[in-house]
Amino acid sequence: MRLEDRITRRRRRGGKRRRLVRDLSALDPTAHPRxxxxxxxxxxxILDHLDPVFDGELPPDAHVHGPKGVGKSAVVAALFEHLASALPARRSVIHTATRTAATPTTSFAYVDARDAPTEFALLHAALETLSKEPVPSQxxxxxxxxERLTARVAHDEHAVVAVDHVGEPETVSAATAVETLSSVSPHVSVLTVGRDPRSDATEAGDDDDVTDVTDAASIAVSAYERHSLVDILVARASDGVARNALPHEADAR
Structure with missing residues (x-):
């Protein structure tokens, strides 16, 4: 038998071997699931708070807070990614027999404050996410x-910007992030995400007329309960490990 045939036979045999791990990222505790x-x-x-965007209106500012590791970043990042792709980001014009009306549209941007610790960096990151054109950094x-951000967000083009990891030692505070972005245009809403609640925030649902730039609705995220953590671990193990690799008794433990 030729050497090439021997190698091919072993390669085929190796391809049929059972693999214990099917998806390593599902088992990685530092990886955020989609x-x-x-x-x-x-x-x-959070969707209840953002509900006005589905009617072409801009929601008020809000602040999502909770202890480290409760999934705040994962939820907000995934939600904004889906909203950005599901809702039109550019103005759409409705033509009727009597008039032409511009329907307000909403763009979504997710900014990590750890990568934007200054006013310049925060504005640049928001504008770069909202604009399809390159934004110079020098x-x-x-x-x-x-001026560019103001031009990008007009009367019929709104923007909701999520600023994650605010209030950390080397990041801007939630109030600073809101003031920086909201002062650019009245058509910008800011959703800040941090570990600590804002002292000037009100619990979501307590005040439906929150309009001041220093106010924000508060959305608290509690720590995981033990049974929830067990369900998450079992779900991630099922996604990452090959089928029947672990017996049911092992999953239950």
Whole structure:
């Protein structure tokens, strides 16, 4: 038998061997799943707050807060990614027999404050996400970025910007992030995400007329219950490990 045939035979045999791990990312505790697990109620509360965008209106500012590791970033990042692809980001014009009306549209941007610790970096990151055109990082100042962002968000083009990891030692505070972005245009809404609640925030549902730039609705995310953690671990193990690799008794433990 030729050497090539011997190698081919062994390769085919190796391809039929059972693999214990099917998806390593599902077992990685540092990897965020595309679909957050066990956070349905939190997701619904954030969607309830963002509900006005489905009617072409801009929601008020809000602040999502909770302890480290409760899935705040995973939920907000995944939600904004889906909303950005599901809703039109550019103005759409409705033609009727009597008039032409511009239907307000809403764009979504997710910004990590750890990568944008200054006013310039925050404006640049938001504008870069909202705009399809490249945004220069040199040779422009804060004023130029503000003008570009103001032009990007017009009366019929709204924007909701999520700023994650606010209030950390080397990131901007939630109030600073809101003031920086909201002062650019009244058609920008800011959703901040951090570990600590804002002292000037009100619980979501307590005040339906929150309009001041320093106010924000508060959306608290509680720590996982033990049974929820067990369900998450079992679900991730099922996704990452090959079928029947572990007996049911092992999953239950």
């Amino acid at each position: 679909e957050p697990t066990g956070r349905g109620p939190t997701l619904e509360r 040779g422009v100042g804060v004023g130029a970025l503000r």
